Amino acid sequence: MASVTTVMGLVAGSVALANLATNTTSVREPASVVYAATAAKPNVVRVSGEDFKFDAPDVIPAGMTEFVFTNKGPSLHHLAILKLNGGKTVDDLRAALANPGPPPSWVKEYGGANAPAPGDESNVTLNLTPGNYALICFVDIGGPPHFAKGMVRPLRVVPSKKVAPAPAASLTMTLYDYSFKLSSPLKPGTRTIRVRNAGKQHHEVQLVQLAPGKTIKEMLDWIGKPEGPPPGKPIGGVAGMESGMTEYFTANVTPGKYGLICFLPDAKDGKPHFAHGMVQEITVK
Numbered sequence: 001m002a003s004v005t006t007v008m009g010l011v012a013g014s015v016a017l018a019n020l021a022t023n024t025t026s027v028r029e030p031a032s033v034v035y036a037a038t039a040a041k042p043n044v045v046r047v048s049g050e051d052f053k054f055d056a057p058d059v060i061p062a063g064m065t066e067f068v069f070t071n072k073g074p075s076l077h078h079l080a081i082l083k084l085n086g087g088k089t090v091d092d093l094r095a096a097l098a099n100p101g102p103p104p105s106w107v108k109e110y111g112g113a114n115a116p117a118p119g120d121e122s123n124v125t126l127n128l129t130p131g132n133y134a135l136i137c138f139v140d141i142g143g144p145p146h147f148a149k150g151m152v153r154p155l156r157v158v159p160s161k162k163v164a165p166a167p168a169a170s171l172t173m174t175l176y177d178y179s180f181k182l183s184s185p186l187k188p189g190t191r192t193i194r195v196r197n198a199g200k201q202h203h204e205v206q207l208v209q210l211a212p213g214k215t216i217k218e219m220l221d222w223i224g225k226p227e228g229p230p231p232g233k234p235i236g237g238v239a240g241m242e243s244g245m246t247e248y249f250t251a252n253v254t255p256g257k258y259g260l261i262c263f264l265p266d267a268k269d270g271k272p273h274f275a276h277g278m279v280q281e282i283t284v285k
Contacts, residue, residue: 071117209253
């Protein structure tokens with residue numbers, strides 16, 4: 001599930017998660033961008049994904065931005081955000097994705113909203129700087145990854161004078177090589193979680209609500225071989241982001257057991273980070 005975001009690395013993570021193109025010259029003021037009434041709030045950008053496309057604005061202002069992602073498809077999708085440096089475009093990205101190997105140096109993983117269950121929403125809040133970006137889904141459900149079926153879309157971020165602060169967080173989740181650390185226990189209710197990547201590698205967090213009596217090990221076993229009903233439900237998180245980045249997501253959690261998983265591939269051996277121990281079960285009570 002998360003997500004599920006280096007360019008080729010995201011594919012590997014998304015394959016596991018999944019088991020549970022647009023012209024860049026078009027410029028318009030998107031109706032789906034909701035500008036906050038005061039400068040104290042981030043811009044809100046609504047994006048929907050389905051089999052196999054994104055519905056999203058073409059141009060948005062820079063600054064603190066909340067992406068609200070709705071999964072309208074019957075299968076899993078997530079909203080990974082890549083920044084394309086050096087004047088590169090989505091066409092350049094498509095060409096790079098067609099070739100196996102590490103991503104080009106001009107691609108930067110910028111996080112994003114990790115996978116919600118079909119029909120549900122997830123969100124992420126992050127600070128965007130001006131430039132060219134790509135909205136992309138790396139999920140693979142037994143076939144080509146979704147971006148290969150058209151689920152990649154350009155996004156242009158233009159300069160803005162508006163300055164909004166980061167959201168107030170209920171707690172901080174720090175990502176290391178290879179572990180999660182919470183600043184305090186996650187409590188029931190609607191909680192905003194600050195996610196900070198303090199590792200040397202890229203990382204993500206996929207939050208999974210485990211079914212009663214199920215464990216995170218059973219969830220990972222099911223992801224490897226999906227037979228019968230899944231032992232958990234993806235409810236969001238932060239997609240792959242590079243070292244040093246900080247983002248926020250909000251989730252409504254109820255009492256029970258949850259799993260934190262990083263599916264991204266390791267830079268040294270290519271194995272998913274959960275195989276290196278980056279998987280954790282927590283209890284909300």
